[in-house]
Amino acid sequence: MIDFARNVRLWFAPEQVREEGHTPDYRFSLANERTFLAWLRTALALIGGGFAVDQFLPDLRWAWRVGLALALLGAGVLCSLRAVNHWMRCERAMRRGEDLPVSRFPALLGVVVAIVALAMVVVVLVGWEG
Template sequence: MPEPAWTREGAEPDYRFSLANERTFLAWIRTALALLASAIAVIQFLPASALAGTRTGLAAVLAVAGTLLPVAAYRRWARIQRAMRLNQGLPFTPLLVLLAAALGVLGAAVVVVAVVS
């Protein structure tokens, strides 16, 4: 796989910062794996609800989030690497707020489905 063009821009950042950025990327990957595992757990262990399709819908949302999160994580990692190479400020990402809000809503939905069932 060819190296992205941005890897030839600017100066090589301190390896400690690059490794810290990589650790953050790996944390996002772990979160994606947890979302996928949660989708499986919802389908397997959450009782069928009076609300038809709720269990499947929750699992689908978790699975889609777990599938898209690694893509967003890579893009975030690359943007931060590029910013460090060019000695720029780190870019803002709304992903943290979106993920926290979505997980809060999904968690509440799982509780409601579990109580209703």
């Protein structure tokens, strides 16, 4: 948590990142940037999914619809914040020559998406019966 707070400070203070270690091969930095962008796209897809649930499932009960939409939007926000945090951690690890940080987040997101997908199946089945 303290690590996260320090990272958040670094998001806004790029010159402090440059003070640490040495600049890695620019290709590694670009690969890191692409990974960041891929996570950002995942976040945007989750947010778009939240809007889509709200718009394209109008027959759903209000609580289900809003709950699912908010869950997807929340997952999108988490995913984007984590994307920039992980990018920063990787960038710093590369500058210091350390191992890249490991993360539980992909597994967590996978489980959450699976749960939401199952919820959707239930919702669709219940919705049809009703």
